[in-house]
Amino acid sequence: MSDGKARLGNYFEDFAVGQVITHATPRTITAGDVALYTGLYGARFAVQSSDVFAKAIGYPRAPVDDLLVFHTVFGKTVPDISLNAIANLGYAECRFLEAVYPGDTLSASSEVIGLRETANRASGVVYVRTRGHNQDGKTVLQYVRWVMVRKRDPQSPAPAPVVPKLGERVDPATLGKSVPEIGPARYGFSLAGSPHRWGEYAAGERIDHFDGMTLEEAEHQIATRLYQNSAKVHFNQLEQAQGQFKRRLIYGGVVISLARALSFNGFANAFHVAAINGGRHVAPCFAGDTVYAWSEVLEIAEIPSRRDIGALRTRLVAVKNRGCAAFPLRNDKSEYADGVILDLDLWLILPR
């Protein structure tokens, strides 16, 4: 009798700086995944929705939604990195480097780039740089993520702390390499749903995306399984009923995708998420919550040598159970305001 063949995930002691982990289960992304992704979030960006639209601007066909790529790669890392995580602390330096198409097969690996025991010695923070690559070995996505992971034994010694220095934002000069050169008048603004080009946005501009969507258990579970993300907090009500929240936690990526889909109303031409500069899941989200979103334009950046596209750095904020007409973010004490569940710092690409 043995439990030795079933894996229980890594503890803080199992990680070492420099270690490279090959994650299991390569995944061929298909038109089926794309359809289910549409059914789960309702995104309406024309480039990802229409082969004809995508071809008109130089893609070979409609690329897969960037965030579906992100979640697929992220899901692979869970059994190795975060099965024993207490909290997902942050993201940085996330770049979408190659377009992914149905038929592409994604694999992932992570390098441990930092380790720091927490003060109470019961856990530690693990920093990994994760790479998702396609069947040709090209890196399609990379990002840094740090998570608080339980120690197997609080008394065990910890390595000297290593905390990586992370960029505050991705350099906009490096963005957009996966976007084809869009010839003049090839991009159909009417079909895309908005006349607003890159140049029409201004730093400081805030946009309420208006719509709210109420999440159901079946929806977030189907989404999270689609990404082959096996983190138990999303699926096991019997166990969660004994925990802090009494409920299944919705995978943070579901909130990211939902907020991105809602942001269509205001950013219909922001067809590519080129980078995630940073992100924080401010508060948990549960089935029954209604999610709204708003955005603020933080920075306008030209991309050198590209006259066809430009970059907008935006803050995308998801809020639960209250509308975003007042752009909720901080309260009087400079803490996140009630209801704020996601604060994401993005680079978006739009046609000029």
Next chain:
Amino acid sequence: MSDGKARLGNYFEDFAVGQVITHATPRTITAGDVALYTGLYGARFAVQSSDVFAKAIGYPRAPVDDLLVFHTVFGKTVPDISLNAIANLGYAECRFLEAVYPGDTLSASSEVIGLRETANRASGVVYVRTRGHNQDGKTVLQYVRWVMVRKRDPQSPAPAPVVPKLGERVDPATLGKSVPEIGPARYGFSLAGSPHRWGEYAAGERIDHFDGMTLEEAEHQIATRLYQNSAKVHFNQLEQAQGQFKRRLIYGGVVISLARALSFNGFANAFHVAAINGGRHVAPCFAGDTVYAWSEVLEIAEIPSRRDIGALRTRLVAVKNRGCAAFPLRNDKSEYADGVILDLDLWLILPR
């Protein structure tokens, strides 16, 4: 700061007779959409389910379910036509003109063909003729729909009323053009699930489709997002809780598709919806409701020059929370009977 880039939909004042609106987000229909559609309704028509069956009767492969085409085209019109709708009043002259296959890209446009302010001046009825077309520019679907839309300002002047004259039914001589000529003995009645050909149905015949299906929030939300239909009443429980029904309203198209799927039991060989002569969402449907359906054959029509197929005009009635053994339709006062939620007038195509 501006909300100017997020759209809040058109009001009655924004429409003018003759105006043509190009709707956003072209959509490539894929095998993924077809699979999810099957998962949502469980339709079992052999032509749409099997490439082999479809090829045997002359299609290049299995065509996409007609109603998936309808909902996809309909979904595109929502942000422009009915985001501020009070009620979806009716359909007419809906014709399915070309078969749609996975890989086809659908776009939609609508022409305003009628406007009539309502008596209380707070709203008006907008009539549009919507066309869905494929990547070759061919019209795959067209229909007339009229909706009651809020006025931005009840005091604003209204144009002279224009009410289009609409056909009571589509001329059966024009039906079936998207159906290949079915050679003798090419259609497998056993595999299709029923021996009953077109000629075996009689006007006045009524069929109880027996089965009932209970709808869940996750199901109708996934369906409605799959169609990229962004009407907020289907998704936002927080807001709906303040409204008349206290619940999210299920998109009427979900009821149409479910009734059609249930009608397989009795019309297994009615493999093509050629036209919707008219339709009315009699009452709202909510998660937790159990939907049943029954049909009445209204008319039997030959299609000139076609010896292989014929048309049946049927009334398809969906009923909630009661079975259809007694064919519920009207009560003693000639109002719709309790439980009736859909009254649809269809032309169906069957092999002869």
Next chain:
Amino acid sequence: MSDGKARLGNYFEDFAVGQVITHATPRTITAGDVALYTGLYGARFAVQSSDVFAKAIGYPRAPVDDLLVFHTVFGKTVPDISLNAIANLGYAECRFLEAVYPGDTLSASSEVIGLRETANRASGVVYVRTRGHNQDGKTVLQYVRWVMVRKRDPQSPAPAPVVPKLGERVDPATLGKSVPEIGPARYGFSLAGSPHRWGEYAAGERIDHFDGMTLEEAEHQIATRLYQNSAKVHFNQLEQAQGQFKRRLIYGGVVISLARALSFNGFANAFHVAAINGGRHVAPCFAGDTVYAWSEVLEIAEIPSRRDIGALRTRLVAVKNRGCAAFPLRNDKSEYADGVILDLDLWLILPR
């Protein structure tokens, strides 16, 4: 007026030994079905998940999950075999004979191989051997199933009882014919998620698969409709509320697929279900139940002439609302223990 065209399913009297029934609705399996299957169960077996991984070991592309094939074929038999079933009593001699790929079209037929009236004369047991075949006429799956079916009239005479002799287990020498010859070092154990080969398992070894998943109504309904399984007990809450359980029953195949997906944690390299020797749905499962699973290795078998793969006979047990650390199976009275819902006897194929 007639109900004659809607089918109400067969009763015990409608079956005769030797009768062959062609089931309706051939079904082309697509990448869409595969994606939805992943979303519903979250399986992570590399062979079915990645075209690249599958090709590396000799498949032309990733084959469809064996159990998706099973459920698809099973679903077709429901309207003919079990619409009036009181209970699904068992399976035997189930063999997966050919790999199925997206694009393949599955059809099914069943031969009645046994009939036995029950003692109270109100029902009888019907034994059928069902075959699923692809577009080339090749049998991809066959199995024996027996169900208790209502009699139309308890007084009607019953045929002489015929009870087929069924094998206790499929001969392992016949297994694995659909698996390509896997060249040395072609199978990537890291990518597959486990280093454990066939030779590392021992008879008597028990593995707790740890994770539990809570099922939702929308999930099992979508799954069961995906298989075009029309058994009403899974869908109609209004009717079920009047019955023994007051709830919709989850299709047993959903539990099988979920237990199989959970068994990845411990059997990551068991990439092919080659046979189901027998199976029993011990107790019903409902939405809200949390399903766990554990396995016991019953037998280790070489496959003659194959040095690349071997077979493990395992018992796969699904349990609801309690973990499997204690491997629950029987209670003191040798009855199934509380919570046990599935007891399945499988042949699995692993690389050597």
